[in-house]
Amino acid sequence: MGRLVVVSPAPTANGDLHVGHLAGPFLAADVCTRYARATGREALYGTGMHFTQNYIVTAARRLGMAPEDLRERSAREVEQTLAALGIEVDGFGCVGDRFTKLVYDFYQRLHSAGRLELRTVRFPYLASTDEYLMDALVAGGCPFCLAEGYAGICESCGLPVAPGELLDPRSTLHPDEPVQYRDADILVFPVERYRAELEEYFARTPMRPHMAQLIETALASPLPDFPITQPTSWGIPAPFPEVPDQVIYPHMEGMPWSMFTTALGAEKRGAVLSTDDELWLADSGSTVVYFLGLDATYPFAIVGTAMLTALGGYVLPAQYVTNDFYELANEKFSTSRDHVVSGRELAAEVPRDLIRFHLCATSPEFQRTDFTREALHRVTDTRLTGPWNRVAEVVDRFAGRELPVSADAERRARRMAERFADAYELRRFSLTAVASVLAEQLGRLDRLAATATDDTAGDLCHQVGVFLRWAAPVLVDLAAEALPDTGLSGTGLPGTGLSGTGLPGDLAVDTVVPTRLPRLRRTTA
Numbered sequence: 001m002g003r004l005v006v007v008s009p010a011p012t013a014n015g016d017l018h019v020g021h022l023a024g025p026f027l028a029a030d031v032c033t034r035y036a037r038a039t040g041r042e043a044l045y046g047t048g049m050h051f052t053q054n055y056i057v058t059a060a061r062r063l064g065m066a067p068e069d070l071r072e073r074s075a076r077e078v079e080q081t082l083a084a085l086g087i088e089v090d091g092f093g094c095v096g097d098r099f100t101k102l103v104y105d106f107y108q109r110l111h112s113a114g115r116l117e118l119r120t121v122r123f124p125y126l127a128s129t130d131e132y133l134m135d136a137l138v139a140g141g142c143p144f145c146l147a148e149g150y151a152g153i154c155e156s157c158g159l160p161v162a163p164g165e166l167l168d169p170r171s172t173l174h175p176d177e178p179v180q181y182r183d184a185d186i187l188v189f190p191v192e193r194y195r196a197e198l199e200e201y202f203a204r205t206p207m208r209p210h211m212a213q214l215i216e217t218a219l220a221s222p223l224p225d226f227p228i229t230q231p232t233s234w235g236i237p238a239p240f241p242e243v244p245d246q247v248i249y250p251h252m253e254g255m256p257w258s259m260f261t262t263a264l265g266a267e268k269r270g271a272v273l274s275t276d277d278e279l280w281l282a283d284s285g286s287t288v289v290y291f292l293g294l295d296a297t298y299p300f301a302i303v304g305t306a307m308l309t310a311l312g313g314y315v316l317p318a319q320y321v322t323n324d325f326y327e328l329a330n331e332k333f334s335t336s337r338d339h340v341v342s343g344r345e346l347a348a349e350v351p352r353d354l355i356r357f358h359l360c361a362t363s364p365e366f367q368r369t370d371f372t373r374e375a376l377h378r379v380t381d382t383r384l385t386g387p388w389n390r391v392a393e394v395v396d397r398f399a400g401r402e403l404p405v406s407a408d409a410e411r412r413a414r415r416m417a418e419r420f421a422d423a424y425e426l427r428r429f430s431l432t433a434v435a436s437v438l439a440e441q442l443g444r445l446d447r448l449a450a451t452a453t454d455d456t457a458g459d460l461c462h463q464v465g466v467f468l469r470w471a472a473p474v475l476v477d478l479a480a481e482a483l484p485d486t487g488l489s490g491t492g493l494p495g496t497g498l499s500g501t502g503l504p505g506d507l508a509v510d511t512v513v514p515t516r517l518p519r520l521r522r523t524t525a
Contacts, residue, residue, distance in 0.1 A: 002285040004036045004043040007258045009296045010050040010093070013071035014059035017081045018340040019371050020333040023326040023359040025291035028431050030087040031360070032291070032321075034473035035424040038503045044269055046261025048093030049075045052235040052250040055136040058172055067234070077344070084347040085355060086476040091265030095236070099260045102276050103248060104239055106256040106311075107228065111240060115310045116187045116228055118242050122164030123231065124151075125182035126171050132184060132231045133171060134163040135250075141167030152251060155295045158214045160224060187243055188225035189252075194306040195223060201305060201316060206427065208366060210294055211301070211322045218302060226303045228252055251299045255307055258288075258300075280314050288317040289426060294324060321429055324364040328371050341371065351521055353475045354380040360474055361435035377522070383439040385520040387446035388478075392517035394449035395461055399516045403458030405509050412459075413466040414507045416441050420470035421504070438471050461514040469503060481518040 008025040011017060017026070029045055036043035051071045060067040075094055082089055093099060110116050124133040131137070135152040142149055143165045147156035150172070151163035163169070169179050191198075202215050227249045229238040235247030263276040273279070279286045290300055301320055308314040325332060333340050346355055358376045361383075362369045419441070423433035445464055452460050472479035 001039075001041045002287055003279065004033070004041055005262055005279060005286045005288045006033050006036075006043065006045040006291065007261065007288065008045075008047040008291045009254060009293075009300060010048045010257065010261075011078060012053045012055045013049040013051050013074040013078075013094075014053075014056045015070075015074055016077040017343050018328075018333050019343060019346060019359070020326040020328065020340075022081075022085055022087070022343050023363055023369075023371070024293050024323040025321075026082065026087050027085070027356060027359050028321060028323070028363065028429075029291040030089075031431060031434065031473045032289070032424075032426070032429060033088070034476075035503070038469075038473065040503075044090040044262065044265035045088070046091035046093065046258065046265045047089050048091070048257070048261050049078060050250065050253075050257075051075075051095035052247070052253065053135065054232070054234050054250075057234055058136045061173060081343040081347075084344045084352065086352050089265075090268050091261035091263065093257060093261040093264055098276070099257065100236055102256045102260050103236055103253055106259075107248065107252075108239065109311060110189070110228075110307065111187075113310070115189065115307075116240075117190055117225070118185055119188045119225055120183050121162065121186050121188075121227070122181050122183055124163050124166070124169045124171075124179045126174060126177060127180055128174065128177055132163075132182065133169070133179065134230055134232065137172055138163055138166060138169050138179070139172050140169040143167055153295050153298055157217075158294045158297055159218065160226065160298055162224070162227075184231040185243065186230060186246065187228040187238070187240060189228050189303065189307060189310075190225050191223040191303055191306050192225075194309050195219070197309045198223075198302065198306060201309075205317075206319050208322050210324060210366065211297055211320060214294065214297055215302070218298065223302070226252070226299070252303070254296075254300050255304045258304075277314070282313055282315050284315060286315055288315060289319045289321065290317055291321045292323075294322050297322060319426055321426075324366065325368045326362075326364045326371060327368055330370055341373075347524075349524060350376065351477065351524055353477045353520065354384060354522070356474050356476070357384050357435060357438070360431040361439070363431040363435075365430060365432055381522065384442065385522055387442045389519050391442070391445050391449045391460075391464060392519055394452050394457075395464055395514050396516045398452075398457045398461060399514050401457075402511050402513050403461060404511055405458045405462045409459035409462050410508050413463050416463065416466055417470060417504045417507060424473070434474060438474060441467055442471075457514075458512050461512045462509060464514075464517075465512065466507065478518060478520060 006029045008029045033043045033045040056067045056071050060070040124138045136150050138151050142154040142161055144159045145157035149155050151161050151166055154161050171177055229243045229246040230249045231246050235250055238246045238248050259277045259280050262279045263273055266279055305316055308316055328339055358379055419437045423430055423437050448460050468482055
């Protein structure tokens with residue numbers, strides 16, 4: 001099967017992760033990685049923090065603190081939040097000398113090969129601060145979809161928005177001061193040069209409908225040059241003599257950053273690498289999959305793939321699993337308006353298995369979805385905690401007894417495993433499908449438990465064991481408490497023949513000896 005490399009683009013280090021972040025790429029990447037390992041595949045998951053975007057500068061100004069302090073605090077909070085939700089990251093990358101060297105090596109190779117070009121570009125400019133405005137420093141209308149936002153990548157349509165193309169631009173830090181325009185010479189990557197390779201690549205690459213629409217829209221017109229450097233001081237200094245006093249454009253750190261987190265993750269799992277990009281080489285045997293929001297698609301999927309193509313010798317990402325926005329009470333999460341629910345805050349109130357299940361069930365995979373605490377409690381009460389606790393109570397009555405398992409129960413267990421696998425496998429990976437299968441199978445077991453007798457209890461207990469194994473990538477704490485082997489080899493249930501071999505396990509058994517099962521709690525209190 002080869003090694004699976006899972007990457008989620010780093011969140012900007014301007015605050016903690018809220019539930020909207022977690023319901024998108026982070027939980028999905030964790031579930032995917034856990035499932036891959038349970039099937040016996042080598043897998044690692046990398047993410048981290050984006051330390052160089054100027055959103056950190058604007059957020060720090062709003063909070064009255066130094067940007068450097070904000071990004072360090074944010075990194076600590078994000079690591080804690082991921083852990084609180086049971087999201088296990090192998091490589092958590094932040095800015096440092098090792099990362100900076102990888103960025104320099106990556107772009108100096110492109111520069112030396114003549115793949116970067118000098119362009120004169122128009123920027124909004126603020127005379128009072130002698131400052132070019134880009135990304136979070138300048139707001140306005142998107143020239144493509146007309147939505148309000150910032151320069152860089154439009155959050156609404158996902159297309160790149162050059163600062164000089166914003167409609168009615170205004171400074172975000174000095175909104176009352178007039179904005180002028182000024183030209184600057186920057187280095188760019190000419191993406192259109194790789195149109196043929198990109199068209200062939202996307203024709204064979206699986207993607208969800210909104211990403212397919214974005215790619216089709218982008219390729220319908222000439223692909224614009226993408227900035228590699230910017231005339232500002234916040235970021236990694238650019239090492240190129242043509243553009244003194246500029247920095248590497250943060251959106252273009254994505255590919256070397258992905259390699260960096262991959263290297264960190266591999267080392268954490270015991271690998272000794274000769275280079276930080278080793279697992280990305282064409283002969284490495286790696287399959288790279290990105291889990292990302294739609295607004296990160298253009299720089300990673302289009303520009304990133306074109307740059308890997310330009311350099312040659314690298315494996316190209318095999319798949320992108322995208323998501324839309326997750327809203328809070330039908331409005332976008334907003335830290336500045338205090339319209340947020342942090343992951344750690346929620347995990348302090350509600351057991352994380354319940355949170356993970358609900359975020360799977362309401363994952364914004366194909367459209368915007370919504371979070372409320374009321375829905376969390378209602379859905380988990382009726383579809384998870386209630387059914388599971390009733391099933392566990394029945395299984396406990398037969399604990400320690402050797403019970404026969406019928407051929408019909410074996411067939412049903414196998415079909416249940418197939419249903420789960422259809423939802424977990426990358427070709428159709430879907431958190432909402434996983435949650436749907438989990439709920440429907442638990443509901444079926446609840447009905448079976450309601451009529452269990454001495455003659456049918458073995459059939460129930462065998463299928464409960466299979467259910468636990470396949471639900472383990474989502475219900476991490478229940479599986480850890482109920483099963484003896486929830487590590488890399490998979491999960492198992494004592495006495496069922498399901499221990500120690502990972503998924504799918506031994507689905508054909510003659511007898512079971514069930515053990516007592518843990519209960520799910522509604523709150524952490």
